[in-house]
């Protein structure tokens with residue numbers, strides 16, 4: 001029990017066993033034995049050192065078994081680091097544990113998502129229909145922008161968090177622990193990039209939760225394509241796209257759509273192509289124009305970043321009063337993570 005918590009704390013700090021060993025002035029063998037559960041009752045002084053080295057309060061190590069946690073899905077660059085994968089997963093698992101603890105005290109919104117079970121490959125058409133259904137479950141009109149996708153997901157019972165650790169090669173992560181057993185899905189936004197990119201990440205992860213939780217394993221490339229199609233369809237519905245993206249389709253047209261719908265110019269161009277509103281050649285030409293203006297990295301038209309609020313309420317309810325470090329201590333969280341998540 002303590003062993004898996006030591007591993008979680010270490011991975012949350014992006015440390016290897018030997019890095020933790022040297023930070024805590026212990027041997028690597030000791031860390032490895034502890035994590036494997038072969039030393040199940042470590043001395044208090046040992047845990048103190050590990051707590052100091054990882055900035056976790058000692059109380060964290062005594063909270064009992066951790067919840068089961070699925071592998072989950074990452075949205076990251078191909079070269080994304082596996083240390084960051086582990087860090088994101090460790091922090092997410094800890095958040096799921098805290099949320100589970102809160103369910104007996106708080107009335108969290110019921111889960112309003114129903115994953116697709118169909119085993120067949122999904123057509124673009126089926127994804128469009130699913131996105132429309134999701135929009136109406138969110139109470140959004142068929143041509144309207146989604147003003148705050150993080151809040152919409154929270155109202156549908158999903159935990160959305162913005163993880164504090166800056167990782168340029170990652171955008172997001174999602175997992176649905178204990179699916180079918182009252183487990184609550186989680187979406188973590190990692191990068192802290194532009195508002196439009198974060199919104200797309202939340203929509204993309206929603207796509208994974210709906211499309212890849214209950215269906216048989218999908219080829220990872222197909223899964224990415226499906227999640228991207230879903231994200232585009234959720235943020236700019238087909239009806240809205242057909243109204244707003246009319247010939248002659250220039251960057252100016254796409255910029256107007258971005259300003260209204262909070263989705264990047266590049267993603268809107270892709271959306272237009274997916275819907276057959278532009279040809280492959282036109283799509284290629286628009287993307288070349290974006291590159292020539294260096295907009296692939298830094299687009300014009302700023303979209304406000306979103307802040308999830310549900311997790312802050314949960315933490316506030318569980319942590320009581322006092323300073324940040326007292327509150328973090330009560331929850332068993334690194335003060336740094338606590339303040340990043342608790343800020344509403």
Ligand SMILES: [Zn+2]
Pocket residue numbers: 073074075204208223224227
């Ligand atoms: Zn993905």
